[in-house]
Amino acid sequence: MMRVFALILIFVLSPRSVGVGFATPSQSPPSGQVPPSQKQAPESTAIVRPEGANVFVLMDERLFILMAALNVAGYNYEPGGRELSPLRKQLRRDLAGLDPELRARLANYYKVHLRGEGPPRIGGYVALSLAMLPPPSLSIPARRPTLPEDLLLAADFAPLVKEFYAKSEVAKLIRPAMEQSKNELGALWQQTGAVMLQTLNYLHTIPILSFSSRSALGKKKSASPDQRTSRDEGLRVRRLFVILNPLDASEAAYIRNDILNVADRETKRQPGDDYFVVVGSSSAIDPIRRAFLRFVLEPLGERFALAVREQAQPIIQLAERVIGARAARQETAFSIVNESLARAVETRLKRLRAQGTMVDKLADEEAVYDLSTHYEQGAVLVFHFYEKLIPWEQVGVDIAAYYEAMLSSINFEREAARSNDYKDIRARVEAQRAERVKAVAPAVSPLLEQLGQVDALVRERKFERAQTLLRDLVKQYPNNARVLYSQAQVVSQVASQIEPTRSADEDTAWEQLMTQLAQAVELYRQAIAAASLQEEKWLISQSHVAVGKILDFANQRDAAVAEYQKAIELGDVPGGAYAQAKERLANRN
16 A cells, blocks of 8 residues: 555556546537547556546647647747657658648748747747647637737638648548657656645645636736626536647747637636646656646635735735736736736645745755746735645645635735845845856866766765765756756665665665655756756756656656657667667657
8 A cells, every 4th residue: 555655756657646636527528629548557556547637638639730830930949959859750741732822821930920039939829829729720719809819810820721631631631640749748647646636635725626606816907708608507616737739849838828729619607717737748847847737726716705805905006017908907815816826726736836945045046036037027925825835735734724714814015025135135046047057068078987986885885875965966056957867866775775675674775765766856857957958968868768768667658758768869879778768769659
C-alpha cells in the first residue's frame, strides 16, 4: 500500500490520497475533440481520472485545422531556433500540393498580420479555433461585439481557414496526426492528473463543477454576458479543457476562460465557465497548474460574493493606487481577488517544491520577486494572501473555510506600501540574475572542472561529498543545465541505494525512494529547459531517457514512451541516448 502512495509522487494518482469524491462528469468531450485512449489508465495502477472533475485532456480538430493553415502560411516558430517537430515537417510535405493561389493568400495574410520582430503572437488565433463551429462550417456563431479583443483581431482569418479546409487534404491528416500524438496525449493526461492531485491535496478542497445560473462574477469588465448559450434557468456546468497543440512550438501555452467552447451548443454555460489551457507538449506543467488553480479557486469568489462585495470599494481604491486609475477600471473586485489568490497559491506551491533542494536558501527572495511582479501587474492582494497561506498550511482545512477570514483581515494601508518592503529584494534578485548571465560564458572551464570532480566522487560512491560540492555550484550557477543535470544524476544514484525489500520499514523506504526519484525527474526537466539545443543536445537526449526510465519504473509506460520518442527525435547526437531510447522502446513494446 505504501508503494502505491509513494508512486503518487511520480504522476500516479490514487483516489484515497485526494480524500474527496469527484462528481461524475456531465458529458463526454464535444464533437471533434479527441481524448486519450482509455488504455492510458492501466488496471494495475490506481488512477483518479481528470474527467471526474470535468477536466478533459484532448486534441481538437478545429485547432489542428487552424494551426495547419498557420504553418502553411509561414508559422515556423520554435524557441532557441530548434528544429520543427517531425509532425510539423510531415505536415508541410503532406500539404505541398496545396493550390498555389491559396498558399500565396495565406502567406500574405501571415506577412501582414503576424510577421514582425520577436515570436509571432498567435494566442488570438488559438482562441479563434475554439470559437469556431466544427468543420466543415468553421464559422463563428458569436456576435462580433462580444468577442475578446485579440480574437476579434484574428477573426478575419476564419474565412481563409474554411477555404483551406475545403481545398486542401488537411481533413485526411487529422486522424493520423492524432494517432501519431497518442503517446504525447497520454503523457499529458497523466501530467494533468498529477497536477490536479498535488493542487487539491494542498488546497484540501474539491472543485465546484456547477452553479445556479446567474451572472458570472469573477471576470474583468470586458467580458460580455451576450456569449451565453442558453436561458438563465437551471445549473451552469464548469469545465477545464487541456488541449494538446502538436503543430505549435513545444513550449507554447495559452490560458483563458473568456470564451465558450462552441463545439458544444447544448451544455448550459456563460463566460467564465469554460477554461482552456492549450499546450505544445506534455512537459508544460506550470501552465496546467496555473489553469487548474483558477478553475478551482475562482468559483469561491462567486460562492462568497457578499464577502467580496463588502471589500469591493477599498480593493478598487488599492488597485488605483498601485496600477493607476485607468488600469484599475478594467478590473473588478472579483477579478482582483481571484488573480491575487491564484498567484499567491502558485507562488507558495513553487516555494514548497524548493524546500529541501539545493536552491532552498534562494527561494524566499525569488518568491518575493515573483509576488512583486504579480502585484505590479494588478494582483494587488497577492502578498496578503501569500502570508495568510503560511499559517493556514499548518491547520489543513478546506481553503473555502478560510476564504472569508482572509478577506476580512486585509490591511489596505499595508498592501498599498508593499513596494517599500520588496524594492531592495527585487533589485538584489535582478542583480543576481544579471551576474549569473554574465558569469556563464567566462566560467565554463572552471565549472566543467568542478563537475568533473562531482563525477569522480559519484564513481567512488561518495554521494554526500558530491552533493556538498553541487550545493556550492548551484549558488553560482542556479540555472545552468549541466549543474542541474549533475544534480539529477546524483539524486538518482542516491535513490538507487535505497532497497525497500531489505529495509526494516519497507513502507517508509518505498516513500523515500519515490521521493528521491520525483526530485530527480524535476531536476532532469529543469536541465532540459535550461539546455542549449546547439551545444547541449546530448544532455537533452540523456535527460529524456533518464526521465523515461524512472517513469517506466513507476509503471507509467505511455509517459515513458513519450520521453524516449523525444530523445529519438533529437537524432543520434554524439554523447546522446539515441540508442538507449530505441532499445527501451523495443524492449517494452
